[in-house]
Amino acid sequence: MFRITTPQSKTEFERYFDLRWRILRAPWQQPRGSELDHHEDNAIHAMALNDEGQIIGVARLHQIDNTTAQIRYMAVEERWQGSGIGDALLSYLEEKARPFGVQIIVLNAREDSVKFYTKRGYRITGSGHLLYGEIKHQKLEKRLDS
Numbered sequence: 001m002f003r004i005t006t007p008q009s010k011t012e013f014e015r016y017f018d019l020r021w022r023i024l025r026a027p028w029q030q031p032r033g034s035e036l037d038h039h040e041d042n043a044i045h046a047m048a049l050n051d052e053g054q055i056i057g058v059a060r061l062h063q064i065d066n067t068t069a070q071i072r073y074m075a076v077e078e079r080w081q082g083s084g085i086g087d088a089l090l091s092y093l094e095e096k097a098r099p100f101g102v103q104i105i106v107l108n109a110r111e112d113s114v115k116f117y118t119k120r121g122y123r124i125t126g127s128g129h130l131l132y133g134e135i136k137h138q139k140l141e142k143r144l145d146s
């Protein structure tokens with residue numbers, strides 16, 4: 001079992017960023033720090049904790065304008081993938097965004113995770129960037145309330 005919550009303490013944030021780095025950066029030999037950007041202090045952070053209190057999934061949402069927000073850095077610990085954690089993280093961030101007036105959520109998805117998002121109401125709006133010369137991305141968006 002797992003539950004979704006927001007990291008609070010310095011230690012929790014260290015573990016949260018560590019998972020983000022291990023899943024999304026380390027396999028492409030990217031240095032520590034490459035998993036961060038300048039929105040961290042003004043973002044909604046979500047993490048999944050297992051029964052032992054370990055962080056097994058992470059995701060982040062930051063607002064772009066009055067009605068639009070972007071989700072970035074969705075990552076689930078490899079052995080927990082396919083257990084519904086990504087789904088729960090997405091729902092958590094969508095619900096947290098609503099009170100801020102967010103109506104549209106945009107994201108850039110790695111090509112092999114596009115289906116995960118389209119199953120959850122996101123639609124492809126165009127092709128995105130090529131990360132590290134090899135990871136193709138698609139742009140997707142979802143209107144909340146749809």
Ligand SMILES: CC(C)(COP(=O)(O)OP(=O)(O)OC[C@H]1O[C@@H](n2cnc3c(N)ncnc32)[C@H](O)[C@@H]1OP(=O)(O)O)[C@@H](O)C(=O)NCCC(=O)NCCS
Pocket residue numbers: 023024073074075076077080081082083084085086087088108109110112113114115116119
């Ligand atoms: C993509 C990711 C966040 C999804 O989280 P997850 O916890 O594994 O997904 P869930 O268990 O909540 O959802 C599983 C569902 O999505 C589907 N799914 C999950 N990952 C998928 C993928 N890569 N391709 C196609 N379908 C996928 C499953 O078939 C399943 O379908 P169902 O809802 O019909 O049962 C996770 O697999 C991950 O961290 N992948 C590696 C990092 C990554 O690519 N992050 C996304 C960057 S844009």
